[in-house]
Amino acid sequence: MDLEYQLIVPEFVLATLATLVVAGALIFRGRVRQEFWGYATAGALLILAILTAVFYWDTNDDFANVLAVDHFTVLFRVFFLGIAFFTVLAAIQFAGDRLKNHGEFYGLILFATLGMMLLGAARELLTAYLALELLSFSFYILVGFNKLNPFSNEGSLKYMLLGAFSSALMLYGISLIYGVTGSTTYSAIDPDGSGIRSIAGQLANFTGVGGDSSLPDPDAVRPGLLIGLILITAGLGFKVSAVPFHQWTPDAYQGAPLPITAFLSAGGKAAAFAFFLRLYSEAFLPVAAEWAWFVAILAAVTMITGNLMALQQTNLKRLMAYSSISQVGYLLVGIVALNAETIGQSQDAAAALVLHLIGYVATNIAVFTAIIAFYNRTGRDDIVDVRGLAERQPFLAFVLAAGLFSLAGMPLFAGFATKFIVFQVAFSNGFLWLGAIGVTASFVSLYYYLMVIKQMYLYEPEGTDRARFRVPRPMALAIALLVAGVFFLGLYPTPLFDVINESTAGLFQQAIETSASAVR
């Protein structure tokens, strides 16, 4: 076999960059301004994202059957690099004021991004697991990076302990799936030619689509398969913070340095869902009926609990934590809807999920960047502290209002269009009740988002510091770009949707081939 290293050049460049930033900040300590490392990292990320998009978009190959380099991978590569770019831009002033060890800080952000990129591309369970651990370890450290703040320590420790527990659950699930199917590869695009046993291929045999009589009958493997699926879903549930596995989320979000909270809520979730989607569509689609019911319960409980808990929050970071939990519920609806009658319907669900993910992430980074700019000035993050922000900094108030409206799913904004498509897919794929819960939950969420907006617009500023203030130019530019993106997605999602549709089509290649051969 030949190892085509040219396929994974962006990953190698990113790993090198991370090491260079860590080492460079140590070597040039005191001789280079601290901000330099932030701007250098951001610039390198932007260049890498553009080059990746230009050079890899037309690739459709895989690296030694462990890493797929297809449209889906490239889309998520660019997406993660973009998330990291905006996070670093938002972090520069914050890190300069409040954090030490800048080289390690930006280096770990790059390592986490590398983990995300590998996770979205992996099509083999061990590779995916290692990538997930790379991502999680970087986050454990970054959450506790403000090491003099007890909340940061507490959040990091809780996140690490529950993260290790969830990894153990997932590993156990992986071992059971391996025991049932004898493979850790998601799917082999050419089952006959390559001769590689794959999870999807074996599972398709169990359901009788492929028709290989040498295998045990489906009833004999069901217990192991079911428990394996449940354990993997539970482990993933921890990583994406679905209820009832969400307990670490508010503490980690509150304790982490604010840019890391933004990164965790955007990048961490996006990577886990890229993995979730690829695994459940490429590998587990043949047994969709086995897992759809408990993922549906998870989605329903997450939407309901996340929104109800958010109602009682007084801290902005904790509010955003519960808001992100409820968003995970909507995203899980997309996973559930993969269980459809035809492969075309499953494909719609995957595309809707990715579209909502991108809309959610863009909105969330915009909101968090605005909160960071506010925090840089005031050092406070309670909901009552944004009182009268419309007077002091109308631009930030507008951005926060637009972002929160988008998260609530108001028309005009990204949140409406993308959520609408997700629920539409859920309805048309036969999950009426789940869509109904989602729509109701969205209405409830409007209440707590409006509470923040009310504080900003209806009250006068209070306290000693009522002066207007300026947002640094790079940060303002980043926020403006993101908000423009949110509006664009809300008004005209078609171009992005077409790109996503093209990239998710590859996930169902084997499913289509298998069903075609069954018809023959």
Added chain:
Amino acid sequence: MSSFGFHLAFWLLAAMTVGGASMIIVSRNLIHAVIYLVISMLGVAGLYLTLSADFIAVVQVLIYVGAISVLMLFAIMLTPRAERNNTETSLKLPAAAVMVLILTATVFVALDTDWGAVRQAALADQARLIGQSLIREYVLPFEIGAVLLTAALVGAIALARHDDEDAAIHAQSLQAEADGTAEDVALLTDPPLVEVEADAGAGEDGGS
């Protein structure tokens, strides 16, 4: 493979593994718990041997029994207040109920599932095969592992490094934790670092 000796070895090793694991939970002394963990992990190494996985068995002994347990012992001994014994909790009964449920489910799954897909003859030359696959099919996961260790190492140093100027704040936050006023310290560390240091100095002056 169905000889009497094989069955005897399996049941003895299983008893060692499960017995050691149960003693971890029962024992109230953390050091003892680690010793029981070593016994349990040795049992697992033996089980790997009965499965003809000799390389994995050796690695299990070297890494888990050797390195990791010693690391745990060091961590316990170097951490103040860590050697204190576990206290009684009121969650015993619910925990036992959950354990029985999990045990039933696991046993059911193990017995009722047809594990045909992996029922294959033992491989010869395992170390060579593992080594080859690590530089061929699985070279990428292997490299991800290397990057993972680098990231963890960099992070551990960043977190554990002791900065002199932090000492005052650190002492204060430990004191505040002891007094149960940790929230004040959080507020204190929230403003930019420059001001924190000024505040920390002021706090010390006020205290003395």
